[in-house]
Structure formats: structure tokens, C-alpha cells
Amino acid sequence: MASGTLLYAQSGGVTAVINATASAVIQAARARKVPVLAARNGILGALREELIDTRRESISAIRALAHTPGGAFGSCRVKLKSLDEDRARYERLLEVLRAHDVRWFLYNGGNDSADTALKVSKLAAEFDYPLTCVGVPKTVDNDLAVTDCCPGFGSAAKYTAVSVREAALDVAAMADTSTKVFVYEAMGRHAGWLAAAAGLAGNGPDEAPHLILFPERPFDEADFFKRVKATVERVGYCVVVASEGIQDSQGRFIADAGGGKDSFGHTQLGGVASHLAGRVKDALGYKVHWTLPDYLQRSARHLASKVDLEQAMAVGTAAVEYALAGRNAVMPVIVRTSDAPYRWKIEAAPLSKVANHEKKMPAGFIRRDGYGITDKARAYLQPLIRGEAPPPYGRDGLPAYVTLRNEAVPRRLAPWKG
Amino acid sequence: MASGTLLYAQSGGVTAVINATASAVIQAARARKVPVLAARNGILGALREELIDTRRESISAIRALAHTPGGAFGSCRVKLKSLDEDRARYERLLEVLRAHDVRWFLYNGGNDSADTALKVSKLAAEFDYPLTCVGVPKTVDNDLAVTDCCPGFGSAAKYTAVSVREAALDVAAMADTSTKVFVYEAMGRHAGWLAAAAGLAGNGPDEAPHLILFPERPFDEADFFKRVKATVERVGYCVVVASEGIQDSQGRFIADAGGGKDSFGHTQLGGVASHLAGRVKDALGYKVHWTLPDYLQRSARHLASKVDLEQAMAVGTAAVEYALAGRNAVMPVIVRTSDAPYRWKIEAAPLSKVANHEKKMPAGFIRRDGYGITDKARAYLQPLIRGEAPPPYGRDGLPAYVTLRNEAVPRRLAPWKG
Incomplete structure (x- = not known):
């Protein structure tokens, strides 16, 4: 060598x-x-x-x-x-x-x-x-060109599908007298890969997630409300998975509609899930809950x-x-x-x-009505979340994650002024 | 029988x-x-x-x-x-x-x-x-009297400690050029049991979570900002765990300070984490992220x-x-x-x-400065998150959760008009 x-x-x-x-x-x-x-x-x-x-x-x-x-x-x-x-x-x-x-x-x-x-x-x-x-x-965005999938995406996808399945069981149990609509916000500013992965949590129209909102399709609020209502009336509750990147027909991010300033003039951080949950509450009167897993979804080793x-x-x-x-x-x-x-x-x-290419989700992965995934998407996504590889756990009940020494090698150059 | x-x-x-x-x-x-x-x-x-x-x-x-x-x-x-x-x-x-x-x-x-x-x-x-x-x-609230702990709490506590440890590793890796403050919102309107459980994720002042906010202690924003700043300057980033029930010195819920109406007059759903993240961003100028795990924390079987x-x-x-x-x-x-x-x-x-009693977290469980847990709290909490009991997974990579038939027995009475 x-x-x-x-x-x-x-x-x-x-x-x-x-x-x-x-x-x-x-x-x-x-x-x-x-x-x-x-x-x-x-x-x-x-x-x-x-x-x-x-x-x-x-x-x-x-x-x-x-x-x-x-x-x-x-x-x-x-x-x-x-x-x-x-x-x-x-x-x-x-x-x-x-x-x-x-x-x-x-x-x-x-x-x-x-x-x-x-x-x-x-x-x-x-x-x-x-x-x-x-x-x-x-x-985790799964948007690299050429490669069939990106390391990191499969684990975030598995986290998403499992979390949605689990939360949906909670909502189903309580819906009669409590939360009827639950909104899960998935990462994906430009492409709905992780939102699509949530679709693996259920099969058929009555299993959660009932509605998936993709950045690839313009968000039509009135149509969304109609479908939420129909789902609650048919199933008893409605689990929505929304990609953080959904936009209206003019290409404006829905996440930007929330947020802004609160009544004290303080910055109010928004997000798609909190916005949609508020809108559903206002428009349909249902009790809503929402989750923003944020970094949890990409660090859940x-x-x-x-x-x-x-x-x-x-x-x-x-x-x-x-x-x-x-x-x-x-x-x-x-x-x-x-x-x-x-x-x-x-x-x-x-x-x-x-370099500099971005892989979009194929149009054939989104159901014709725009609110779910196709069999083609399932065939692609399903294998990527297969198998478990849990970390070892300590006697304290926590994963035994390692911290490296991270010792630097001696410098050989003058400090960088960049 | x-x-x-x-x-x-x-x-x-x-x-x-x-x-x-x-x-x-x-x-x-x-x-x-x-x-x-x-x-x-x-x-x-x-x-x-x-x-x-x-x-x-x-x-x-x-x-x-x-x-x-x-x-x-x-x-x-x-x-x-x-x-x-x-x-x-x-x-x-x-x-x-x-x-x-x-x-x-x-x-x-x-x-x-x-x-x-x-x-x-x-x-x-x-x-x-x-x-x-x-x-x-x-x-999951762990607030029942007499019993040493409540079934359901230990699993939510484990979810909390593991999620905070994982997200903290993510934040630590990115803090140099990205998010410096991360806020995790834990359930607990009246008592800080789950927020306290997050304390199991780390040891010592430099390990996450760096600051825990308990409903048992009045929230002092100025002091909080000072500590966030000091932590970022010392450690490079700051992971905050906030109980949803924290209140100011007048007993007003901090969560209610956020929310309200957005600029379109739409309901803006708030929460403690989004509020604190917004305030930290305004006051200290750091890039912030936050998570609201909501139902995920109590359904993560x-x-x-x-x-x-x-x-x-x-x-x-x-x-x-x-x-x-x-x-x-x-x-x-x-x-x-x-x-x-x-x-x-x-x-x-x-x-x-x-019946009708509520177990509070002992005062001796919260550190004197109000932002962390004591050794006594650790001794209590630690055993409750021990051991793993994962569900079986299907070949599809998802937990094999059961759906019961749930067949009703024939009615013997006239319908209830209550």
C-alpha cells in the first residue's frame, strides 16, 4: 500500500x-x-x-x-x-x-x-x-440521484411508519370522547419521501394514516377538510401525516402561514402540523392533537x-x-x-x-387522489424498513452509545483566516 | 368458583x-x-x-x-x-x-x-x-397515591430518556454551524415526572439534558435565558426539556402564552416547546429546534x-x-x-x-437550582426504565400489533338515554 x-x-x-x-x-x-x-x-x-x-x-x-x-x-x-x-x-x-x-x-x-x-x-x-x-x-431526505435509496432514509422511514402506527392505536382508543384528528409532521422540505413511508403503517382506506399530504401536490384546504370530516364520520378518527414542505396552489409553504408573531409580539414558531391542527379545530370543531418529532426521526438509532x-x-x-x-x-x-x-x-x-441533482419522488408513487401511496411506492419503500438492528442497552435501560476520544493531530499549518 | x-x-x-x-x-x-x-x-x-x-x-x-x-x-x-x-x-x-x-x-x-x-x-x-x-x-403521569410508581410511566420515561439522548447526539454533531438550542416538550400538566425522567439521559452539567423545566418550580424567563446562554458558551449547545405544565410566578401556564391567533385570525396552537424556542431565538439569536412528541411518548410500545x-x-x-x-x-x-x-x-x-389524591414529585427530587434532578430522583427513576421488551416484528419491518375481534355480547336492556 x-x-x-x-x-x-x-x-x-x-x-x-x-x-x-x-x-x-x-x-x-x-x-x-x-x-x-x-x-x-x-x-x-x-x-x-x-x-x-x-x-x-x-x-x-x-x-x-x-x-x-x-x-x-x-x-x-x-x-x-x-x-x-x-x-x-x-x-x-x-x-x-x-x-x-x-x-x-x-x-x-x-x-x-x-x-x-x-x-x-x-x-x-x-x-x-x-x-x-x-x-x-x-x-434522510432520500433525494440523491443515481442511488436507489440513501443510507439514513430507511431508518427514518421505519421510525415514521412505527410511530404513526403506534400513535394511531392511541388515537383509536380515545376517539370516542377525546382526540379525533391527529397530525404527524414528517421531514421533507422538497420531497415527500418520509411522509410516503408513513403509508407503510396501514393498509386500505380505514387504516391510519388516512391522509398523507405531499409537497409534490398542491394543498387544497377545502378538499382536505372534506376528507378529514368524511374519515372521522366513517372511521371515528383521522390520522394525517403532513410533509413539512407542503405548499398551496401558488407554491407558498403552508408552514409559513402559521408562526409569525403572537399577541405579545414574540416570535411564534409554527410548522405544518400545528397549523393544520389549528385549522381543523377551527373549521370542523374536532379535538385535535399533533406531533412534531423533528430530530427524533433522524436520530432514532x-x-x-x-x-x-x-x-x-x-x-x-x-x-x-x-x-x-x-x-x-x-x-x-x-x-x-x-x-x-x-x-x-x-x-x-x-x-x-x-452532484447537484435532486431525485424527486416518482409521480406514480402518489395515489391518484393525492392523499396516499400506490402499490408501486409500497414495493419500493417496504424493503427499506425491514429488519431490526437495536443497539446494545446498558443495565441502566439506555442504549450504550459510544463517545469517542476525538484527539486532534498536531497542526502543521498557520491558522486559517477564512 | x-x-x-x-x-x-x-x-x-x-x-x-x-x-x-x-x-x-x-x-x-x-x-x-x-x-x-x-x-x-x-x-x-x-x-x-x-x-x-x-x-x-x-x-x-x-x-x-x-x-x-x-x-x-x-x-x-x-x-x-x-x-x-x-x-x-x-x-x-x-x-x-x-x-x-x-x-x-x-x-x-x-x-x-x-x-x-x-x-x-x-x-x-x-x-x-x-x-x-x-x-x-x-x-403515564405517575401521579397515583400509595403505589410506588404507575404502570405506563416507566415506558414513557424510557422513551423520554432515550429520545433526549439520541436527539442530543444529533444536536451536538451539528451545533457548530446549525441548531444550538433544542427544546423537548414532555407530558405532565401538573407534575414533572416525565421531564425528570429525561434527566436519566445524561450525567453531570455538560451532558444533555442541560436544563429541565419543572411545573413544580416557577419559570423565570430571564434566569432561563442566562443559563441557556451560559450552556451554549460552555458546551457548544443546549438541550432543554420542558414539562408542558410549567408556569410563571403568578401560576399562569407558559403554554398559554404562545398560541392564540395568527395574523389571519386562525387558531395558532402553541405549546411550551415552540414558545420557549421562539423566545430563545428572539432573545439570544441562536438557531433553535424543538420537538413535541405528544402521543408518541405514551404509545411507544x-x-x-x-x-x-x-x-x-x-x-x-x-x-x-x-x-x-x-x-x-x-x-x-x-x-x-x-x-x-x-x-x-x-x-x-x-x-x-x-381515590382523588394526587402524588406530587418530592421536593428532594429537584436540584437546588431548579434545573435538574437529584441523586435521590435518579435512585427512584432509574430502575423504572430498565430492561427491554420489544414487540415481535413482522417480515415487513413493523411491530406485529394485534387487532382484536371485539365482538359485542347481545344487549339485555333498553338503550341508555343518559
Whole structure:
């Protein structure tokens, strides 16, 4: 093996299984005797030369990463722009890579990260610096191009379907004298993937969720009220799953209709679920409850999908293989070879095909009436939430999540003024 | 065994394990060859003579109840008043019991239900109707008197501690460039038991949750802001757990400060977490996120505490034993005999000691500064979330929750006009 180090960085919103990818990356590199540095807080750590020496972590800690949610080295919401606009930052990045003899750069994130990895690889070529850049997929939004699905999505999807099924049993039990309408707000500003996953919780029109609201379809309040009312009258209650990104026919986000200022002039944070629940209460007079799971849905490692976990680890292992084989500017993607039985494999896709594209949910996944998912959607989504992979629990009844030492390697450059 | 039937009814908000109590009741009664009727939608079903024949359920369905959340026969939010005020309803109840030869009445609920069961037993005595009334404890609020803890609380407590630990890992990973303050809203209008349980998620001042807000302490916004700021500056982020019932120094609910009407005159549903998040954003300028788990926290059977499940089943079994032994107007309660190792047993307590009392959280459970729990609270709470008892999952990746047939027995009385 050539000398040099491998730099791994996490980017964007973390997931229940991004650390599983990290675990697989470090284990695969260790098996090949390649030292792994991890950037603290994503690309920022690389720019600031805050690099964690993963050799200081025990093998048991690295294995425990696979069952620990969050982002063990820190992530960040920073997008590097074009090479022209952000040239100074790209060059600083290259300078840090060079200073630490980084020959393999693995960037674990979404569309933006694929784009950044691609640009870094171009710059390295321009400067004749021998570097292999590999993107590693991750996002609960499931919106990466090329790959059949995204590591992180399956676990959030499982959380969503299970939570909706459980809450629906609660509502069903109480509906006679209490809450009749329950609204669950799912993440997904641009695409309704997680809202769609809630559809796996039930079958047929009388099982929850009774109505799913997708950002892909304009929200028609009057029609929505009519359907809520009809469902309550037929079933006794109505469970609604709303994607945070739903918009009216003019493309205005419904979430922005709520919120604003309260009567004291204080900021009133809104959200789709609280808004819809208030509107249903006003218009139909039903007792309503709503939930905003927020980060719980993407950090619930205790309820991870086994398929998702396996894929998160598989892309990590493949990324190291590609990198060490010198396959530059690629991303390991998941290829579905069969729905039933569900079969998948990992292949390398050019980063250029992934970067800056956004995968929309196919129109054929949403039922004609716009309020539920089709059999096609079920066939796609169902395998992704299969299997359980619970973390070990301590004697205290809590998951035994690991905290790494995260010791930095000594700096070799002057502080970054970026 | 004397002839006659046993009537079981669920009351008030359901929990992750109230069906486990029902499962134990039915199994214990079957072992004694006593037929069990279940009231549909709690006491309302008894008044309406909507009684479910549990003999129509298979033993596997009854066993599966033990891992199914919600309330399998339906529950209700109806409180019977005093014998004088609600005499007609109490007499109708007795009439229904008599018509179906009910000799044992098990009422599974909180304070109010204990009171109702007590009154029914008094009325039966007054009318010389041979009836044994037994209360069965249940509530996520953990506010029943006499019993050391309440079935349902331990599982909600475990959900709370695990969810806060997981979300905190997410926030920690992103805080450098994203959310710095995260607010989790816990159930508990009158007592901070579930908020306190969140304290089990971390140890020491730097581990989440950093600040817990209890309804037992007046909320001081300026002091709260100061502590949030200090935590963000010291730790990098701040995880707040707020009980829905927190009040200002004048006893006004903070949750009522939010909400009201939005700029369109629409009802804006509030809540403590969204309000606090908005205030922190305004006052300190931090990026905030918040979660309102709502019903998810009391229906998350997938994350039930094994201790809680065992206690939920034990009170069901004991209730049947007490009833068949003619021990009238009692409730099986949980007696803690040792903290470490945790040991408990079931004893019978007079309903009169449980009815209409509310157990407050001991003052010694809240840290002197008012923002965390004491070692005493930990010693109490810790055993209650111990052990895992996950439901079986189907090949579809979802918990295999059971749906009962719920077939009604034929009516013997004219419809109720109440």
C-alpha cells in the first residue's frame, strides 16, 4: 500500500446510521493499514485543520460507532460554492490535505457534498496533487440521484411508519370522547419521501394514516377538510401525516402561514402540523392533537432498519475500496436488483452524475387522489424498513452509545483566516 | 368458583402497556374459568351496554395484547361525579352489571377511576348487589397515591430518556454551524415526572439534558435565558426539556402564552416547546429546534421498559386474584422493597386511599437550582426504565400489533338515554 492518510468527513444533517458508515470506513482502512483522519465538524474541520486521529480510538469504540446515532466527529451545514467563487477555500483545503499527506478524501453527505468532492478532485488534478476523492451517500431526505435509496432514509422511514402506527392505536382508543384528528409532521422540505413511508403503517382506506399530504401536490384546504370530516364520520378518527414542505396552489409553504408573531409580539414558531391542527379545530370543531418529532426521526438509532444499517456500512466499506483502488470522483451507490425478494448491490457511480441533482419522488408513487401511496411506492419503500438492528442497552435501560476520544493531530499549518 | 362474569374497563389516556394489564387480567380469569367482558370505550361502554365478549378472542390474540400499545377495547375521558350528582349514571351502571351477571368489576385507570370504582362498590352495597370492585393502576403521569410508581410511566420515561439522548447526539454533531438550542416538550400538566425522567439521559452539567423545566418550580424567563446562554458558551449547545405544565410566578401556564391567533385570525396552537424556542431565538439569536412528541411518548410500545411491562402485567394478575377472593374496594399497588438491587412486590391498598389524591414529585427530587434532578430522583427513576421488551416484528419491518375481534355480547336492556 502506498503511504499517505485517508481523510473522512461528515456533511449536512446527520442520520441514525451515518456513524455506521464511519465505522465501516475506519474498519476497512485499518484492515488495509491506512491511517484515517476525521475532520471535526465536517469540511470546516478540514479548512481549520482540526483533524481527529482515529488511530487513538479502540477497535471496540469503532465497532460501537455502528450503533451510535448523531455524527461522531461533528458535521456542518456549509456549502462550498463554485471553484471560481470559493477558490480560496478549495485551495486551503488542498493545502491541508497536502500538509497531512492525505491521498484519499471521503466525503459523506448529500448532493452538495458530492459536488464538493468532485470540485476538490478537479482542483487536485489541476495542481498535480495525487488525490482520490470518493463521495459517500447519506441523507434522510432520500433525494440523491443515481442511488436507489440513501443510507439514513430507511431508518427514518421505519421510525415514521412505527410511530404513526403506534400513535394511531392511541388515537383509536380515545376517539370516542377525546382526540379525533391527529397530525404527524414528517421531514421533507422538497420531497415527500418520509411522509410516503408513513403509508407503510396501514393498509386500505380505514387504516391510519388516512391522509398523507405531499409537497409534490398542491394543498387544497377545502378538499382536505372534506376528507378529514368524511374519515372521522366513517372511521371515528383521522390520522394525517403532513410533509413539512407542503405548499398551496401558488407554491407558498403552508408552514409559513402559521408562526409569525403572537399577541405579545414574540416570535411564534409554527410548522405544518400545528397549523393544520389549528385549522381543523377551527373549521370542523374536532379535538385535535399533533406531533412534531423533528430530530427524533433522524436520530432514532434504537429503531434503525437493518437493511438501512447494512447499506450504510456497505457504502463505507466500498468507498474505502474504491479510494484505495484509485477510482477517483466516484460514489458507491445502491443498486436494487430485485423487489421480491429484495436484493441489492453496491456499484460505483461518477460523482458528476450525483452532484447537484435532486431525485424527486416518482409521480406514480402518489395515489391518484393525492392523499396516499400506490402499490408501486409500497414495493419500493417496504424493503427499506425491514429488519431490526437495536443497539446494545446498558443495565441502566439506555442504549450504550459510544463517545469517542476525538484527539486532534498536531497542526502543521498557520491558522486559517477564512 | 361462583358463577358470574368479570367486567374490565380501561379509563383515561392509554399507555404503551395498559393492554399488557388487560392481557394479564384475561389470562388470569381464563385460568380460573371466569368469563371476561370488556367495556367498549371505558365506562361509556358499560353505561351504553356495549360489552365485548373476550371469550371470542384466541389465546394467541390475548397474549399478543401484552405487546400492543393503545387501548384494545377503547378508553374514554369521562369522569363520573359524586353519587348525588351522577346518581342516574351510577344506577344505570349497576343495572348493566346486574343484567350481565357481573360479579367482579375491574377499572383500569388513574385517580378518577379509583374514585368511580369506589363509588360503584358503595352503591352495590346499598342495593345489596354482590359485587367486588377492584381498581387497577395506570397512568403515564405517575401521579397515583400509595403505589410506588404507575404502570405506563416507566415506558414513557424510557422513551423520554432515550429520545433526549439520541436527539442530543444529533444536536451536538451539528451545533457548530446549525441548531444550538433544542427544546423537548414532555407530558405532565401538573407534575414533572416525565421531564425528570429525561434527566436519566445524561450525567453531570455538560451532558444533555442541560436544563429541565419543572411545573413544580416557577419559570423565570430571564434566569432561563442566562443559563441557556451560559450552556451554549460552555458546551457548544443546549438541550432543554420542558414539562408542558410549567408556569410563571403568578401560576399562569407558559403554554398559554404562545398560541392564540395568527395574523389571519386562525387558531395558532402553541405549546411550551415552540414558545420557549421562539423566545430563545428572539432573545439570544441562536438557531433553535424543538420537538413535541405528544402521543408518541405514551404509545411507544417498541421502546417499553421491561420493568414497567412486568408491573403492568402483575397488577392485572393481582387484580383478578383480589376480585375473585372478594377483596372489595382495593387496588393492587407496587411496593418498592429495595432500590439497589431494585425489588418490588404487589400489595392491596384501599381504594379510598388512592381515590382523588394526587402524588406530587418530592421536593428532594429537584436540584437546588431548579434545573435538574437529584441523586435521590435518579435512585427512584432509574430502575423504572430498565430492561427491554420489544414487540415481535413482522417480515415487513413493523411491530406485529394485534387487532382484536371485539365482538359485542347481545344487549339485555333498553338503550341508555343518559
